[in-house]
Amino acid sequence: MKLWEITHSRSGDKGNISNISLIVFNKSDYGLIKEKVTEERVKQWLGNKIKGNVERYELPQLGALNFVLFNALDGGVTSSTSLDKHGKSLSSFFLQMTI
Numbered sequence: 001m002k003l004w005e006i007t008h009s010r011s012g013d014k015g016n017i018s019n020i021s022l023i024v025f026n027k028s029d030y031g032l033i034k035e036k037v038t039e040e041r042v043k044q045w046l047g048n049k050i051k052g053n054v055e056r057y058e059l060p061q062l063g064a065l066n067f068v069l070f071n072a073l074d075g076g077v078t079s080s081t082s083l084d085k086h087g088k089s090l091s092s093f094f095l096q097m098t099i
Contacts, residue, residue: 006032
C-alpha cells in the first residue's frame, strides 16, 4: 500500500532544513506507520536529495510522525537554484512510498 492511502502530509522549511509530517486518516493505522516508516526508510526513499540526517518525532496523540530532514533544500530557500526551493514537492513524493 502507498502512504497516501492511509495518511496525508504537511511540510515546512527553515533555512536548509525541511520537515514533513505524516498524519493518519484513521488512528488505528498509527501503529503501522510507526513500524514501517523509519528514519532509514525515509532517507533511502528520498535519496540523494537529503544530504544530512533524518530525525523522526512521534506524536501518537495526533496520529502523526514528523520527519526533520537536514541539509535537504540545496542550501536553503534564499540560496537554492532548485525549482522547489521550499521542498513542498518532497511531501507529495513521500506519500508515494510503499509500506
